Amino acid sequence: MCTLAIYFQVAPEWPVIIAANRDEFLDRPATDPAVLSDDPHIVGGKDLRAGGTWLGLNEYGVVAGLLNRRPSDNPRPDARSRGMLCLDALRRRSVAQAAEFAGNERVEDYNPFNLLMASREAAAVAYNRGSHIEVVSLKPGLHLLTNLDVNDFECPRISRAYSGFAAVGERPELLHDPVAMRSELSALLSDHSTQLDPRNGRPNSLCLHLGEYGTRSSSLIFLGRDGAVLHFFAPGPPCRTEFKAAIVPRSPRDRGVHGAK
Numbered sequence: 001m002c003t004l005a006i007y008f009q010v011a012p013e014w015p016v017i018i019a020a021n022r023d024e025f026l027d028r029p030a031t032d033p034a035v036l037s038d039d040p041h042i043v044g045g046k047d048l049r050a051g052g053t054w055l056g057l058n059e060y061g062v063v064a065g066l067l068n069r070r071p072s073d074n075p076r077p078d079a080r081s082r083g084m085l086c087l088d089a090l091r092r093r094s095v096a097q098a099a100e101f102a103g104n105e106r107v108e109d110y111n112p113f114n115l116l117m118a119s120r121e122a123a124a125v126a127y128n129r130g131s132h133i134e135v136v137s138l139k140p141g142l143h144l145l146t147n148l149d150v151n152d153f154e155c156p157r158i159s160r161a162y163s164g165f166a167a168v169g170e171r172p173e174l175l176h177d178p179v180a181m182r183s184e185l186s187a188l189l190s191d192h193s194t195q196l197d198p199r200n201g202r203p204n205s206l207c208l209h210l211g212e213y214g215t216r217s218s219s220l221i222f223l224g225r226d227g228a229v230l231h232f233f234a235p236g237p238p239c240r241t242e243f244k245a246a247i248v249p250r251s252p253r254d255r256g257v258h259g260a261k
Contacts, residue, residue, distance in 0.1 A: 002021060002022065002023035002067060002068075002146060002147065002157075002208075002215075003020065003021045003023075003144070003145075003146055003157055003161075003189075003206050004018065004019070004020040004021075004055075004065050004067060004116060004144070004145045004146075005018070005019045005020070005142065005143070005144050005145075005161075005165050005185075005188075006018050006116065006118060006123065006138075006142070006143050006145075007141075007142055007165075007169050007175075008118060008123045008138055008139075008140055008141060008142075008143065009140035009141075010140065010141060010142060010169050010175065011169075011175035011176065012175075012176075012225065013175070013176050013224060013225055013226075014175065014176075014178065014222050014223065014224055014225070015120040015121075015223060015224075015225055016063065016118050016119065016120055016123075016221070016222070016223035017181065017185075017220075017221070017222050017223075018055075018063060018065070018118070018219070018220065018221040018222075019165075019185040019188065019189055019218075019219075019220050020055055020065060020189075020218065020219045020220075021189050021206055021207065021208075021215050021217075021218050021238065022045070022054050022055070022215065022216050022217045022218070022219070023208050023213070023214060023215050023216065024213070024216045025212060025213050026212055026213065026214065026216065027212065028047070028049055028216075029047075029048035029049060030045055030046060030047050030048055030049075030216070030217075031045060031046045031048065032045060032217075032233060032235050032246070033045050033056075033219075033231065033233050033246040033247050034046060034247065035247070036053060036056060036087060036090075037058075037087075037090070037091065040058050040059050040060065040090075040091060040093075040249075041058065041059040041249045041250045042056055042057070042058045042059075042087070042090045042091070042249065043056060043057060043058075043231070043246075043247045043248060043249050044056020044057065044087075044090070045217065045219075045233075047081070047083045050081035050083060050084070051081055051083060051084050051087070052066075052081045052082070052083025052084035052085070052086055052087045053066070053083050053086050053087050053090075054066050054083055054086065055086075055219050055221075056086065056087065056090050057090070057221060057223075057229070057231070057248070057249055058090045058091070058249055059249040059250055059251060059252050060092075060093045060094065060119070060252065061119045061120055061223060061227075061229075062089075062090060062092060062093070062094065062095060062098060062117065062118070062119050063116075063117070063118045063119070063221055063223070064086050064089040064090050064098065064115065064116065064117050064118075065086070065115070065116040065145075066082050066083055066085065066086035066113060066114070066115055066116075067113065067114040067115075067116075067145055067146060067147060068082065068111070068112070068113055068114075068147060069111075069112035069113055069114055069127075069128065069129065069130075069147050069148070070112070070147050070148075070199070071111055071112050071130060072112075072130055073130075075111045076111055079109065079110050079111045080109045080110055082110055082111065082113045082115075085102065085105065085110060085113070085115065086115060088101065089101060089102055089115060089117055094119065094121075094122070095117045095118060095119045095121070095122040095123060095124055096122065098117040098124075099117055099124045099126060099135045102115055102117070102126035102133065102135060103126060103133055103134075103135040105128075105133060107128055107130070107131065107132055107133050110128055111128075112128050112129055112130045113126075113127075113128045114126070114127055114128075114145055114147070114149075114150075115128075116145055118138075119223070120223050120225065122137070123137070123138040123143075124136060124137045124138060125138065125145065125149075125150050127149065136150070138150065142162075142165055142166055142169050144157075144158045144161065144162055144165065146158060155204075156195040156196070156197050156198075156204040157195075157204055157205075157206055159195075160191070160193055160195050160204075160205075160206075161188065161191065161206055164188050164191075165188060168181070168184045168185065168188070178222050178230050181222075182220055182232060182243060185220055186218070186220075186234075186238050186243055188206070189206055189207060189218050189238040190206070190207045190237075190238045190239040191205055191206045191207055192205050192206075192207055192209075192239065193205050193206075207237050207238060207239045208237075209237065214237065215237040215238070216236070216237075217233065217234060217235050217236060217241075218233070218234040218237070218238040218241070218243065219231070219232070219233050219234075219246075220232040220233075220243060227251065229248040229249065230245075230248070231245070231246040231247065231248045232244065232245060232246060233246035
């Protein structure tokens, strides 16, 4: 996944709102959101080549999203799947537990990554910059994450898109209305502005179409203050693919288990 925006504790009724595009080679097999684990109950898209997920949520109200960082050297083909790390983080009951797990992983086992972990109460990003893993807590507000650090305006996607996402977050009539919010976020994720990335000279739009590589899917996740969960998925680029309701995790109450928040 290459672009993720999170409104963390911005909307009183929806403490977590996530909008994300997944960019990947078009021939890499994957599934739409499905059950990835029964105990704990985890749902998310599944990478059928290496296993794991790029974005998922669990029954305890934890969301995890994995974004690849740009490696300083050639990526190691024998490294553990970063999507498996994302899935492992979703086995935890809280952001604190997921962050502790990620921070204790061996940096040499993975190619560089950014791992977002969020719940209604907390949010953090684990950075594997290739030399060490650092976990940083996020304060309430809007945050954008790509293949650099969170809110790093060196990234053309962030510098181009941040004001648009911020404007949406400043409209109270949207923040309490997921249907209207879904429409606005879908439009932002569909942006085709071809601002070139000065690091490689390639197009860097949010919705990317580069022949064999591009935006494969989009996701919208809303975690409500009252425990509600809304999950929408577009199984293709959001510019031409409709978002539809996707599977959500069961509540711990559904099986008589009360998870930590």
